[in-house]
Amino acid sequence: MSDIGESPMSDMWNKIKNMLFIYKAVDDKGVNKEGEIEAPTRDMAISGLQHRGLVVISIKEEGEKKSVLQFSFFDKVSTKDVVILSRQIATLFEAQISALKAFTMLSANTENKLLGSKLVQVCDDLKAGVSISGSLSRHPDIFSNFYLNMVKVGEETGKLNQIFLSLAEYLDRQYAITTKTRNALIYPVFVIITFFIVMSLMFVVVIPRLSAIILDSGQAVPFYTKVIIAISSFFVNYGFFVLIILIFLAVWLWRISTTEHGKIYLDRTRLSVPVVGNLYKQLYLSRIADNMNIMLSSGVQILRVIDITSDVVGSFVYREILKEVADGVKSGLALSVAFEKYKEEIPPIVVQMIKVGEETGSLGVILKTLADFYKREVDDAVDTMVGLIEPVMIVVLGLGVGLLLVSILVPIYNLAGGIT
Secondary structure, three states: OHHHHHHHHHHHHHHHHOEEEEEEEEOOOOOEEEEEEEEOOHHHHHHHHHHOOOEEEEEEEOOOOOOOOOOHHHOOOOHHHHHHHHHHHHHHHHOOOOHHHHHHHHHHHOOOHHHHHHHHHHHHHHHOOOOHHHHHOOOOOOOOHHHHHHHHHHHHHOOHHHHHHHHHHHHHHHHHHHHHHHHHHHHHHHHHHHHHHHHHHHHHHHHHHHHHHHHHHOOOOOHHHHHHHHHHHHHHHHHHHHHHHHHHHHHHHHHHOOOHHHHHHHHHHHHHOOOHHHHHHHHHHHHHHHHHHHHHHOOOOHHHHHHHHHHHOOOHHHHHHHHHHHHHHHOOOOHHHHHHOOOOOOOHHHHHHHHHHHHHOOHHHHHHHHHHHHHHHHHHHHHHHHHHHHHHHHHHHHHHHHHHHHHHHHHHHHHHHHHO
């Protein structure tokens, strides 16, 4: 009887005592490993894998699933999260706290769950003897090539707290200027979409009913009213085909935006748009100057600076320019000379200032001045655009709707006058 009674309890105890975890890891030769391990807790499972010389990338209990409400769409680490993290790391390093302890504290206290899980993995890598830059490099979706190279410079120079503080300030500047530019463009896009929706409804729903009254009256119809009625008739009869063409164009644009040549073409088209194109040029020039300044000031070699900047500039056109500039510098050209042939994308004033910086040995200072200048230019351009967009859009909307109403209501008014 005792054997019969102890067997279920023993099975239950074994289930509690050892849980099955599925893991992904990397060995000391960089080879990916996947498998299962039994352990009482997750921490003990990780510890067991580390004793085998493995660096754990991910580990989860068998059968563990995400909550129904936890979608990957919401699992995102924003630039703002990285800025806050960088400031916290700089503060902890300045207080002489070890890297492992600092990242352990941050992983337990960060509000972003995805970032917290990534930091746990960084802690595991640090325990296994991986460098900070090497640990962060396993998460390229969060830490850019520029960020990783700056951390590597900090490790080599022993100035990690200063590097993380510089990174936080740099990312903060880029986040602020990018957000301001994007927000400035959201409003006009929203107004334009609203305008087209209102006009479409007018042409498809309202005007056909009113035009039937006008045409049935037999009175002379003004030319501008005939034009409006013809446009309305076209949308009523062929609007479905127009919608199909627009969907086809949207799919075509999406398809070409996934190719290298398509990305460059769309980026160049955006840069050629009046006002908006100039705004983007100033944004990219500010980013290039700021990025190059912070890396040169940290002692990164010029070719490496140009190469990393090309990866983080955010423009396919400027990325290609920087890659060609790097080739020119590699062949012995001065940086200013390599930039000279790109007169449309790189203003002459930028080339001249870089040349002065090269001649005086103060290229970093010159680049900082350029970055500050173009940041102010972007701020001023955005403020001006925001100030003008609202009244211009209101006028355009008023004129468009007013023209439609006048074209239709005047004949109806004349008809009513004739009846009376």
